Amino acid sequence: MNASSIQGTNPGMNDAILQVDHLSMKFGGLVAIGDLSFTAKRGEITALIGPNGAGKTTVFNCITGFYKPSEGMITLNRADGSKYLLERLPNHEIPARAKVARTFQNIRLFSGMTLLENLLVAQHNKLMKASGYTMLGLFGFSSYRKASAESIDLAKHWLEKADLVDRADDPAGDLPYGAQRRLEIARAMCTGPELLCLDEPAAGLNPKESLALNTLLMDIKNTSGASILLIEHDMSVVMQISDHVVVLEYGRKISDGSPQSVRTDPRVIAAYLGVDDEEVETVLTEVGDEDVIEQLDIGPDAAHGPGTSSSYLAGPVSDTVGHSDGERVTVSKGASKAEQVDARAATVASRPVASQTPSKPAAKVGAAKAAPKKTAAKAPKAKAEGISNRLDAPRGGKADNLTRIKGIGTVNEKKLNEHGIFHFDQIGAWKKADVEAAEAYLAFDGRIAREEWVKQAKLLGQGKDTAFSRRVDAGKVATSHASAKTGSGTAKTANAASGKAAAKPVSGKRGGGK
Numbered sequence: 001m002n003a004s005s006i007q008g009t010n011p012g013m014n015d016a017i018l019q020v021d022h023l024s025m026k027f028g029g030l031v032a033i034g035d036l037s038f039t040a041k042r043g044e045i046t047a048l049i050g051p052n053g054a055g056k057t058t059v060f061n062c063i064t065g066f067y068k069p070s071e072g073m074i075t076l077n078r079a080d081g082s083k084y085l086l087e088r089l090p091n092h093e094i095p096a097r098a099k100v101a102r103t104f105q106n107i108r109l110f111s112g113m114t115l116l117e118n119l120l121v122a123q124h125n126k127l128m129k130a131s132g133y134t135m136l137g138l139f140g141f142s143s144y145r146k147a148s149a150e151s152i153d154l155a156k157h158w159l160e161k162a163d164l165v166d167r168a169d170d171p172a173g174d175l176p177y178g179a180q181r182r183l184e185i186a187r188a189m190c191t192g193p194e195l196l197c198l199d200e201p202a203a204g205l206n207p208k209e210s211l212a213l214n215t216l217l218m219d220i221k222n223t224s225g226a227s228i229l230l231i232e233h234d235m236s237v238v239m240q241i242s243d244h245v246v247v248l249e250y251g252r253k254i255s256d257g258s259p260q261s262v263r264t265d266p267r268v269i270a271a272y273l274g275v276d277d278e279e280v281e282t283v284l285t286e287v288g289d290e291d292v293i294e295q296l297d298i299g300p301d302a303a304h305g306p307g308t309s310s311s312y313l314a315g316p317v318s319d320t321v322g323h324s325d326g327e328r329v330t331v332s333k334g335a336s337k338a339e340q341v342d343a344r345a346a347t348v349a350s351r352p353v354a355s356q357t358p359s360k361p362a363a364k365v366g367a368a369k370a371a372p373k374k375t376a377a378k379a380p381k382a383k384a385e386g387i388s389n390r391l392d393a394p395r396g397g398k399a400d401n402l403t404r405i406k407g408i409g410t411v412n413e414k415k416l417n418e419h420g421i422f423h424f425d426q427i428g429a430w431k432k433a434d435v436e437a438a439e440a441y442l443a444f445d446g447r448i449a450r451e452e453w454v455k456q457a458k459l460l461g462q463g464k465d466t467a468f469s470r471r472v473d474a475g476k477v478a479t480s481h482a483s484a485k486t487g488s489g490t491a492k493t494a495n496a497a498s499g500k501a502a503a504k505p506v507s508g509k510r511g512g513g514k
């Protein structure tokens with residue numbers, strides 16, 4: 001036993017299979033994860049969601065040993081009572097000893113090998129051990145024969161579960177995309193995990209394939225004893241199969257609870273919509289969800305969200321974050337939409353009771369204007385006007401659907417339009433000064449460059465697609481446009497046109513998979 005394994009100190013079943021305590025991960029000056037704590041319960045499906053760049057994959061990389069966290073503790077409680085501190089375990093030991101398996105955003109199968117071979121390769125360690133790490137396997141050593149037969153049985157078992165047994169002898173590369181995703185999960189299950197970590201398993205799947213995936217995941221949960229930690233942007237998957245949802249924004253936890261509670265959490269809605277502080281409540285009112293507006297008036301729900309003095313948020317997000325080694329790094333001001341909702345809720349909650357009239361959303365919009373205004377992120381108007389290729393109106397009276405650019409939601413598209421930006425080629429031609437000017441009024445410090453809007457816009461302007469625009473066009477991402485590829489219109493008219501798209505902001509994503 002070493003420091004990473006605490007065998008026998010915790011006999012019996014621990015309710016939590018995974019406990020993440022005060023996890024932080026920084027890359028240079030960027031805090032990708034900041035003081036994150038959450039628990040995944042044994043036998044449950046826990047979803048980790050959040051807009052692009054929220055830090056979800058980084059959390060997975062810390063759990064599976066790809067990254068060593070800057071701070072914090074990740075404890076894996078196995079069913080036999082042993083505990084593993086994953087941040088201390090060498091990454092090659094995490095699957096074997098802690099029994100954690102993962103899949104990746106991009107499919108990593110051996111495409112030239114058959115399905116069966118892919119599943120046998122996953123059991124390589126077991127077979128090597130049975131061969132005594134020699135060539136005895138080749139000579140029919142009995143322990144190897146037995147292990148080999150067991151491996152084949154296990155592979156067949158998971159091929160059946162994944163509804164792929166008929167294609168066991170086909171090359172993996174010949175499978176349709178959705179089937180390849182299921183094969184990856186089957187392969188991970190062949191390693192006998194207690195915790196299965198899946199990074200965007202539904203990305204790029206059509207509705208039928210999504211359904212097959214849901215069925216497989218529910219089957220794993222109900223019959224294998226494995227618990228699942230899921231990163232997913234497809235909210236139809238998250239809401240249907242998750243027991244518990246943890247929401248990240250800019251590396252901080254902004255909500256944690258049942259799918260229903262998270263779905264109606266104003267912080268989550270604000271984070272996904274990507275609006276700025278003046279618009280948070282306006283958007284919620286436009287969304288027309290009385291429950292959400294009500295919550296905004298009475299303040300955060302202490303049962304699942306951060307309270308006013310909450311440790312959930314680990315300090316102000318738009319602030320300077322201290323680290324144990326003395327280094328201080330800055331998270332861009334005004335970055336967190338969730339925090340803006342909290343600030344607004346606190347302001348509204350401090351109003352005299354008589355002024356709180358929950359049945360009059362219009363009055364609440366008025367009250368919202370009393371909330372603190374953003375300061376540093378808001379630039380002088382002159383700077384905001386400084387984009388070189390503004391137009392007075394869209395060419396031919398028709399704007400491009402800018403929400404096909406990963407990072408631009410309906411609210412920001414509306415703002416861009418208001419500032420004379422209607423077309424992909426305009427954004428594609430932006431120079432550094434234009435990007436800065438746009439960031440000034442969008443309050444997006446550095447995000448336009450990080451999300452590569454210019455590069456995306458160039459491609460889209462040439463009539464090409466990006467992975468994200470394909471997701472928008474396939475209806476996988478909420479958009480303001482009736483027809484994803486064309487048209488424009490304001491967020492308001494779009495909400496009216498697309499009905500539920502706006503009323504259920506959590507059902508879309510602000511960006512797409514990598």
Ligand SMILES: Nc1ncnc2c1ncn2[C@@H]1O[C@H](COP(=O)(O)OP(=O)(O)OP(=O)(O)O)[C@@H](O)[C@H]1O
Nearest residue numbers: 027032050051052053054055056057058059512514
């Ligand atoms: N190796 C790295 N070096 C520097 N920055 C990194 C690295 N890995 C991630 N980041 C940054 O950390 C932040 C979180 O990234 P991460 O990939 O974890 O987000 P995510 O929530 O998984 O996003 P997505 O939904 O787009 O996959 C981003 O700003 C990203 O650019």
